[in-house]
Amino acid sequence: MDHLQQSRLNLLTSYALDRGTLLRLDEEHLGQRVLSENARFIGVHHLQIAIDEAGGLRPALLNRNDAQRRFGRCEPWVYLGAQNNEDFFALLLDNNQPRQTQGFAGLRTLAAQVDHAQATLLSYARAMAAWHQRHLYCGRCGSDTAVHQGGHVRICAHTDCGEMHYPRTDPAIIVLVEQDDRALFGRKREWPVHRYSTIAGFVEPGESAEQALVREVAEETGVEVVSAQYHSSQPWPFPGSLMLGYHAVAGNSEITLNDRELEHACWLNRDDITEQMHKGIFVTPPPISISFRLIEDWFDRHSPTSLRKLREITATADF
Numbered sequence: 001m002d003h004l005q006q007s008r009l010n011l012l013t014s015y016a017l018d019r020g021t022l023l024r025l026d027e028e029h030l031g032q033r034v035l036s037e038n039a040r041f042i043g044v045h046h047l048q049i050a051i052d053e054a055g056g057l058r059p060a061l062l063n064r065n066d067a068q069r070r071f072g073r074c075e076p077w078v079y080l081g082a083q084n085n086e087d088f089f090a091l092l093l094d095n096n097q098p099r100q101t102q103g104f105a106g107l108r109t110l111a112a113q114v115d116h117a118q119a120t121l122l123s124y125a126r127a128m129a130a131w132h133q134r135h136l137y138c139g140r141c142g143s144d145t146a147v148h149q150g151g152h153v154r155i156c157a158h159t160d161c162g163e164m165h166y167p168r169t170d171p172a173i174i175v176l177v178e179q180d181d182r183a184l185f186g187r188k189r190e191w192p193v194h195r196y197s198t199i200a201g202f203v204e205p206g207e208s209a210e211q212a213l214v215r216e217v218a219e220e221t222g223v224e225v226v227s228a229q230y231h232s233s234q235p236w237p238f239p240g241s242l243m244l245g246y247h248a249v250a251g252n253s254e255i256t257l258n259d260r261e262l263e264h265a266c267w268l269n270r271d272d273i274t275e276q277m278h279k280g281i282f283v284t285p286p287p288i289s290i291s292f293r294l295i296e297d298w299f300d301r302h303s304p305t306s307l308r309k310l311r312e313i314t315a316t317a318d319f
């Protein structure tokens, strides 16, 4: 499977959306599209997504009238793009208001309930809301910033500055390290009980993704990576990362928790994982994540039962 095919299988990515990058430059045309009956609004409040008031855990994709009725306004918005003859907008609801819990749900919960195309839209809306929330003021001079290009740039309002701020995406590596028939897993103290995952970390300035991979694995586990293969990538909007997924091979197996970022790390083969999942003492990352996909591709290569099937059999909870 090539990288395009691998990436297509990752949740929170979809080719269905036309992001309308040129349309963002035509503010007059975009201003007409947002007034059209084909406009759909995704309300984001404190990074939670508005859900259908009719019940059920479904995102609310509201037309203009319904958004106005429910939220009292239809701006500020961010243009997300067009899909199936509809234009989608993230509606940034006032974060100065106290947090409402009624009528909103988290992306992790909703993404597991909807198809790839919708999960991508929700993820994109959340990432843009998170960026706007953090860039109200110019990082260079501290003045107010104003929104332009359909919500895809904020420009410093100070005439002597005028700095343009674009949405940030922070690259991070995530890697399944294997040696012989075993793979390397780690867990952080703050994760749900018995949750294990692959090794991950941010790429630092002046560093390649592959250097970050070797460094992070060594820092977190003491294991030396001797080769690595790129797998696929996934946007991870918590709040704005791009996960670059790899499979790698280790040159040694002794584990040392050098930076104490992990509370535990271990080597497990497929039989160990199967046995521990049945006992409820090994919980995989949720299937919406690229970490699950990295583990799944390794696990299913030599297992009579797929990892997804094993999750069903052992009734593994997602969160």
Ligand SMILES: [Zn+2]
Binding pocket: 138, 139, 140, 141, 142, 143, 156, 157, 158, 161, 162, 163
């Ligand atoms: Zn400025």
